Amino acid sequence: MNRAITPHVTPQQPPTPTREFSMQFTSTPRGARLGRRLVSHRLDDWGYPCDSAPNETVTLIAAELTANAVRHGHVPGRDFHLRLTATAAATLRLEVADTRSERCPTPAAFEAPPPLDEESGRGLYLVAQLADRWGVTPRVGAPGKDVWAELALNTA
Template sequence: MDTLGDTNHRIAPAAPAPLHQFSVPLSATLRGVRLARLLAVEQLREWGVLLDPARLVVAELAANAALHGHVPGRSFRVALSVTAPGTLRVELTDARGDQLPTRVRPSPGAELAESGYGLLLVEELSDRWGVRHGPVPCKTVWAELDLV
């Protein structure tokens, strides 16, 4: 079974030079997740970018970074960039490059779990998303939203 990193690494387009950039390291805790969302909202407002669905994508990716990418004593990094012709790129880098997300769809009739739907939400809300390996030992989960 291919991981999302394998599939999306092959199809990820080269990113144009950003018009706007923002990046900050945060603790891989619930507080860090909350700060990621709040800082992203403020940055998007400053850039004049619509908040939704970007803030939901940031919240889900930050929660995954803190939950699944947590290594004691290591932070995660949230990065936002706006490129021409109008793409918002959200990136969350964590210290668990060995643990890649996999595409999981609930089977019809299966009992629904209480959690585990964050990446399905990211997939529905974003235009493109995937995983980039490195620098070792890290990975970056990214999502792009077309603004135009």
Template structure:
């Protein structure tokens, strides 16, 4: 897992929304990202997959009853898009993908492999308690 973030500058454009911590919320997050990137006239295909995986992980592994997750998109002047999905379950950390192939019979465990393959960088941040954010950056 790469924890280096390259674009700490203020974003040129930003979108943020709370989503219900449910499968429907993960789907809404994906649709919202596509809609927002389309309105910014930016390609959305890679980001759509990243949002789908991170939102699905937030619902599946970061769900706390009665609490939503947050989707944030930040577009820097350089064209780097940062996708962030924050939940309130900091004690459940994402595990970096292992070096070998995922178990073909497993029902889960491929999401971060997909994120690592699509994104140029990804990592996690903590705080304020009990928040955890999993982020991915996509270069232009």
């Protein structure tokens, strides 16, 4: 895993997934919890056991991104969408889309940890530390944003 903040540039075209899980969830704490649990179960089904580093890392990233979708991206009556893909190039990609486009995180805000006396604000900093790449892009064909993170797996 890369501990340095990487540029938040969306790849021109994400690699073609070999496996995909996609689902819409209610924009509630229960929906966020269910999304996180289903990510862990799906990764286990794909051969990444629940106690493996890839499963634990992507599940933690899912917890942060789904919680942010509920807390910061919630629009009454609108759900959030989660998509998990695995590629032949040994990359796991998690995308969480919400309908709030005006509340978009800025990459520069997560280059350093938040002050110790702050009660919140560590979620995307953790994502930046755990993921090999992450970023934010506008949703295509709908209002809102898509926050994504990628974890490159060692194939050796």
